[in-house]
Amino acid sequence: LAKACIFLPWRFVRFRKRGWELYLLDFCYANTYCTVLCCILTFLRVFCGIPNPVHPYNHYAIRVGFAFANGALLLAIPLYNNKLVFHDVDNTTSMYIHLSPAVFLWTLRWGGGHGTSLIEDWWPGMFQVCPDMHAGGRLHSFLSMLWDSDCQGTITESVAEFVLYPALAWFALWGLPYGLLVFCCLWSWIQREGKGCLYLDTLASKDPLGRLVNAAPEKLAPWVWLGIHLVWTALTGGLSIILWNSFVLHTIYVSCILTYAVHNGSRFMFEYVAAKQIPRQINQLATPEEPTRPFLQD
Numbered sequence: 473l474a475k476a477c478i479f480l481p482w483r484f485v486r487f488r489k490r491g492w493e494l495y496l497l498d499f500c501y502a503n504t505y506c507t508v509l510c511c512i513l514t515f516l517r518v519f520c521g522i523p524n525p526v527h528p529y530n531h532y533a534i535r536v537g538f539a540f541a542n543g544a545l546l547l548a549i550p551l552y553n554n555k556l557v558f559h560d561v562d563n564t565t566s567m568y569i570h571l572s573p574a575v576f577l578w579t580l581r582w583g584g585g586h587g588t589s590l591i592e593d594w595w596p597g598m599f600q601v602c603p604d605m606h607a608g609g610r611l612h613s614f615l616s617m618l619w620d621s622d623c624q625g626t627i628t629e630s631v632a633e634f635v636l637y638p639a640l641a642w643f644a645l646w647g648l649p650y651g652l653l654v655f656c657c658l659w660s661w662i663q664r665e666g667k668g669c670l671y672l673d674t675l676a677s678k679d680p681l682g683r684l685v686n687a688a689p690e691k692l693a694p695w696v697w698l699g700i701h702l703v704w705t706a707l708t709g710g711l712s713i714i715l716w717n718s719f720v721l722h723t724i725y726v727s728c729i730l731t732y733a734v735h736n737g738s739r740f741m742f743e744y745v746a747a748k749q750i751p752r753q754i755n756q757l758a759t760p761e762e763p764t765r766p767f768l769q770d
Contacts, residue, residue, distance in 0.1 A: 475572065476508045479565040486562070494654065494662065494669040499701065500548060500569050502646045503540050507573055510537075518598045530600040532637055534580065535716070539638040541573035542715050542725070543708030544701075549729050555736040563740070567733060574726055581623075582719050588623070617719040624717050634713045639706040647698050655694040671697055 480496070487493050495501075510533060516522040526533060548554070548570045557563040580601055583590040591598070592605035602623035624630060654662070654669065662669065674682050674697060681700065688696040715722040 492668045535633040538577045539634045539709035539712040541577045542712045546574045556733040557737045635709045638709045
């Protein structure tokens, strides 16, 4: 929550100067907004006794968030070549947007490696990760860490909770509102003011996604772009079913993505230093120094 209050306003100010503020309406950002809002509502319900309409769906909301965070969001790190560079605010913010929800949901699902009973002991009734918080997620042996079915429903329930419900939530909470706002209400303003957005980046791209969207009729292209996002979100939600039931696989998966980002950050540092510092040193060595005139006495 603290990072959201720092990184997101900071990015808005920086992006607005460049005409990029519409990027903050993308799905990755919307997921962060919803996560922060749900955490605040949960805190107010538990510690202040203020009810909220999301609480009856706590069980499903956590699974939808898990599917989003460990699917489309986390895989955006290799797709967009995000880099972990702590002294660069833009790279750090992109990593926060795509990585933090997955780390947060990893902590909720596995109690930081101690099982969900630890969460229930510290914050009773705050998060309904499993039907029985003291039984689900017990990591008492290697086999239970490799596959834990105490917090899993039937196959049909798992597909509904990690594929169907996330797809419906994506459509209702982001896809449809985003499409109506950007492509119907603001599109002429975006073109007139030269604003940047992810859809325009896709149209300018030469990758398979860009070619696929450009192949669609002009009036349908925005909705084809949104449809591809929906299919990707649903498919990657299916991957999260396996991660939900395996502490080992989930931990390896998140660690590999993080390692990839660290690797990108190290390459960025070497390339940045090479691009900025080495030419300067070469220019200094290549520039002959003016000979000093001897001091002549009268």
